[in-house]
Amino acid sequence: MSFFAELGLAEPILRALEAKGYNDPTPIQRQAIPALLEGRDLLGIAQTGTGKTAAFALPSLHRLAANPIERKPASCRMLILSPTRELAAQIADNIEGYAKYLKISVACVFGGVPISKQARRLVPGIDILVATPGRLLDLIDNRALTLGRTEIFVLDEADQMMDLGFIHALKRVANLLPKTRQSLFFSATMPKAIEDLGKQFIVNPVRVEVAPNSTTAERVEQYVTFVNQAEKQALLTLRIRNLLETKEMDRALVFTRTKHGADRVVRHLTSAGIEARAIHGNKSQAQRTAALDAFRQGSCPVLIATDIAARGIDVSGVSHVFNYELPNVPEQYVHRIGRTARAGADGIAMSFCAPDEKPYLKDIERLTRLKVDTMPLPENFMAEAAKLPAPSRKPAEEERDARHDARAQRGNGGRGGNGQSRGGGGGGQSHGGRAQGRDGRPRDVSPRQEQRDGERGNDRGPVRNPLGEGGDKPRTFRPRGGGAPGVGAHRNKVRRAS
């Protein structure tokens, strides 16, 4: 009898797991499922890729199915909050798979797409709703949803939520949930600020923690090449071209620190005849979905991503991860290279380290307790680099970049966000990263600023008090129908300006 059967999970769930070929639980599933079946709250320290979704979805499905109640309009029985659209869609997809043989409805809502269709889907009520915080609150403000009947609440990737400035949105959601409920709180890291946030959601939780970060790293072959920032692009192009020619690479994920950096890399690779797309918060939802689909299906072998956009994305067959810039938070490095070691597969991670990024490399090696092997520059690097075609330049785009860069350089000024850093910042990790300017010279950009700017994209993102500080006043915004048009128009203006 399988572990899942021994737990007494409902037969339709076991059938779905069999169809998926899950025989053994992952460590987090082994630890979490029994307690969740008993209805306990849970504090989970785990990253995506550990089987976390099934860990919370399977017992929840079991409990919802065991206690069928009539659906109430504009309500949900289970709410899962996720920081990014892609992760929300992925969670909903997974749950639909696990619920295939149950009469349980699943919906996913996020920004960047019309709200009306999502609101219509909620009219009869839904069993399981996966949402990003901004769109969730929009739907609530539109009276398309109430949370008063939520039985199970899951907050996923809490540290990422904090980094993205969703704190006020989360507190607001917490106030709208019924007092009696089951709550699950997951985070990849658990510094004090996150734990304190968790206390607002969970009561007497079981605590589960899986695989310390470094174990993922051990499965990945890792190399670092020391190279000047201005030469990184040529190095990337030559490496990818070579790996494609020798058929050593199936799919590569390239991480850049900034959205604009990601676009630049795409332009360079494309000019060199390498199919590449970017995924980040400045892209429309349609572009993000198309890029991810092309990458998943293999028609586009190279995907350039910023950290937030890529967090949690589960694409099999990623053979290589490139760190075009080293992350200044070492855990992020483990997240990134973990994209290539999913479900036990091994992969190769290549990092490009500019002179001013050496302290980041030290932090990474300290965290993973591994020494990253050095890979020298390719032979004849300078000569080969000189032969590469110049990228297509789009003047308007370059100009926009420059304006953005200037804003980023000024720091967080004018943006009333919370500048809380994961784990309270700390040491050398809290300063801004180095990104490449138009002229190829490195310059300072705050990664957190970049995240806040970028990943919100069309998703409205954190709810802010339009008047600036103080954060969490109920909003008067009533988009489309109902409410005074002037109020909505004002809100829209404020939102665009923020």
Ligand code: AMP
């Ligand atoms: P997650 O952390 O939920 O994103 O899961 C990571 C990957 O592991 C997904 O592709 C899941 O389909 C897969 N997975 C989850 N649980 C199991 C299991 N018990 N056996 C095999 N694969 C699993």
